[in-house]
Amino acid sequence: MPEKTTSPTELTAQYITQVTDDLDRNVKEQDRIRGEITSLQEQLPALQHDHTVLVNMQQALGITGPPAEPAIAPESAAVPSPRQPASAGPSGRGKARKTTAAKTTAAPASPVAKKPAARAATAGKTAQPTLVELIRRHLAEEGEPRSAAEIAASLGQAHPERGIKTKVVRVTLEGLVAKSRAERSKQGASVFYTAPDAPEPAADTEATEEDTVPDPSTA
Template sequence: MSDSPSPTSQSLQAEYEAKLAADLERNAAERERLTEQMAVFEKELKVLERNRAMLLEMQQAVGSAGTATDADTAENKSAPRTSGESKVPKARQAKGAKAAKGRTAASAAKTRTEDAGAQKPPSLVQLVRDYLAGQSEPKSAAEVAADVTERHPERTVTVNAIRTALEALVAKSAVRRAPQGKSVYYDHVPAADTDAKPADADQAAPTPA
């Protein structure tokens, strides 16, 4: 009597092996996707932390300047006049008050200008969208990563992070996939194409009887 496995057991074993291989492949893909998203989130968090520290420093500087101005005004009001001190004409007092208001307004305008200059830099998703919008042909994730790195050397860009940004734009219908053989390329979707989809759907809807 032969001890070789039956065809049925061999078929079940092959089926289990194929299922396990597929599950492992899905697990690896999910881990890679989450790792890429975590890298993007960590980078954006660092940018937010730097901006917050800068804004806090500016807030403290503005508060210190306002406190010093109030203290000088209070000191001038409470200082007693000596008998030999000549009185300051009211016209001169009014002129000094206007000058103080002008300095305060100038300080506030400078603060607003500094706040505008400290705006958050564009996100990686925005950089990728702007880059593809200027291209005449689809690009791979590696090509996008290389060009974005060349244009923005101050930023740390990886292919995985670029791929995550591209897939986020695909989900928003701002970018579409353009498979070419075994490779996947990405192409920009013009705003006119995105806006035209709802209109086409309305025209295609049947007229109720």
């Protein structure tokens, strides 16, 4: 009985169908990946904004320790240079050893160069009053209950360069209330803050503790 053979026309039709199906799947997969990339790019700015707000709140609460740093964006990641082929001759080995020795010698110089800049930045920050000092001074001058939004608006007008936020002011006020440096009262659904009635006995101690509270508006 003769075997059934497939003509070239049928083979061509099968290849065309397979290639068409593969191409269609490829296009759909590209569309799916593009959609995921767009969604992730839209979520990233919101996460970065939340990170900034959380860092400011952490500093206002006086939590010690370095804040969590955001991950490096893929486009900003350093691309490693291609590896150089090892030289077979002794001269290539000598050059590689000299380059390694030069890098090892030059490495410790970088932290030393950064110290003066860090000291200058620290001195600039300590020269201006902290947000805690501004809030306590404002409460003492007003002498009447003030909401966090009112305090933030007044301090924002007096110090526009600091970018004072209402949320940060509210967190700082709650920290002062917890340390008995401010009093909180509630009128309906609104919360108001006032300076404490009794004078604080240890002024020097309070000033020392106050210096340890970072200023979230300058972060």
